[in-house]
Amino acid sequence: MSFLTIENIKKSFDNETVLHSLNLSIKEGEFITLLGPSGCGKSTLLRTIAGLIHQDEGKIHIDGKDVTEVKPKDRQVGMVFQSYALFPNMTVQENIEFGLKMKKLDKETVKQNAAKIVELVELTGKEKSYPRELSGGQQQRVALARSLVTRPKVLLLDEPLSALDAQIRKNLQKQLRSIQQELNMTTILVTHDQEEAMAVSDYVYIMNKGQIAQSGTPHEIYTRPVNEFVARFIGNYNVLTREEVSNLFKGEKNFKNKMYAIRPEAFSEDRILDGYEISGKIQKTSMLGNITRFELEANHVSFIADRLHKIDEDAQKQETKTLYLNRKDVIPLS
Amino acid sequence: MILKRMNGMFLISIIPFFILVLLFLFVPLFFMLYSSFQGDGGSGFTFKQYLEIFQNTYYHQAFKNSIIISFFSSLIAIGLAVFATYSITLFSKKIQDRILVFANLTANFAGIPLAFAFIVILGNSGLFTLLFKHFGWDLLNSFNLYSWSGLVLIYIYFQLPLAVMLIYPVYQGIQAQWKESAALLGASPLQFWLRIGGPIILPSIAGTFSILFANAMGAYASAFALTGSTYNLVTIRIGALTTGDIFARPELGSAIATLLGVTLVVALLINEWLTRRIRRDLS
């Protein structure tokens, strides 16, 4: 039973179609991520769900109710922006209590709910501070708390962590996920960062040009891209044409699809039974932290192969390297 | 090294500006202060001029009139401008730019030409006065351009476009996402403006009020052209004392001008203090 459904949502801005008949459905308590290049319509989709943008066509249901024509303030949707959008004239406490006061709850309830959330996002002691006195990470937690405190049915997060540095971002990702699970909050996160998408979500939706290019668990998305766009967008897949694959695996003739994808770490230096064998000439070697990346050429086809970094690195430029590959790791793309 | 050189460049390029400020701001200010403590004709240091102002009800009245007309014309102009400017921000960018050009134009339309324009339109035999009379409505029964209400009208007229120009950028400071967040948290637009938008723009509105107040306190030509020296305003008094209808007393004029400056500073401080009481996050 899906909790949030988006049916055939279309939206254009000045004759430029941003969302093309988009469909999406999410179960209660699920954490999904929208991942896609800049300008593909992620924010537009979120804002449409929140009611801040009116779609040209299509329907939105939340918790069994048609909210297509419901105003943002009555949709019970919470949203957190990249820029935090905290009210600068209010303290942390006042920011968090704002939504509860708008609901005209009695003073005692407001106080209790706010206190609970302050503790949940670990802002105890900062209640009387003004937003400008907080760090970026703290401000973003206030923004999160402000949205969570009203217990919205759906929480929308538009690149909430993009403005923060890597360390704080990692911590907040974990915190976000655990808070989401604790409250069983149905959540949609928009991000540019595939690692973040893979790390926190139940399902990942890859968006391209206003459409969903692929959806699935992080594992499915990462190991089985279905089309060229996803393969190029995710990881560092080698994306090769039919001719290139045939050349690479000399003698193999039964490649039917137009495009194929191979993960760079799928290549192995150890012999694989019934696999492909490739001898490639090393063009370039680069160190990427814990992995070493080889740019190779075999039968006039260039490709990259990754391997865990070894202390006594021995490979030389122009040296020939023999690599092996499982048949199932050559992924056909549509 | 590079930083030092940049500082050097900066100093060289700022020197002409400082000279200008010195010549046209500090030197006159200094002479005004100096002369305000002189007896008539420059006869040595004395508080006599100030004493005279404090004892003479005629000058009290000038200050009172100036403050009242400045306060009310600023208040009305700012009240109108807050709403007018908000509606301007709802237009497309192109129309907004045109309205601003128009505001800029009208804000600079002040002094004698403005008074003359009003006389032509709303004076005793002004265009509209006659037109209304033709339709059977005698404007002169309810409105007299050469009176207090006429003066207030002219003041508002030149204050309003200035207020619009000063408040326009203030609205640009309201982030769309504040509005959106507030809406998603259940606030109506009115609640947004009362609890968030209003308090955020308040300091700028108050600052604009100070500028308008100072602008009105220092206005001279429009009032003079409209009412001659019959209407008792501080600037008209200073004008009379320095150019001298009957006999010039520049030292007394300087003392009045100094007090005018003090009034503005006091107004500014009160304004600042009030603002900080309402926006606690600024202190």
Ligand SMILES: Nc1ncnc2c1ncn2[C@@H]1O[C@H](COP(=O)(O)OP(=O)(O)OP(=O)(O)O)[C@@H](O)[C@H]1O
């Ligand atoms: N209010 C608007 N008016 C006109 N065009 C708009 C508006 N909002 C978005 N667009 C256009 O819609 C397209 C999608 O924008 P959107 O903000 O949804 O992208 P996004 O996927 O969120 O990108 P990013 O990752 O950069 O945030 C863009 O081409 C943008 O120019």
Ligand SMILES: [Mg+2]
């Ligand atoms: Mg976006």
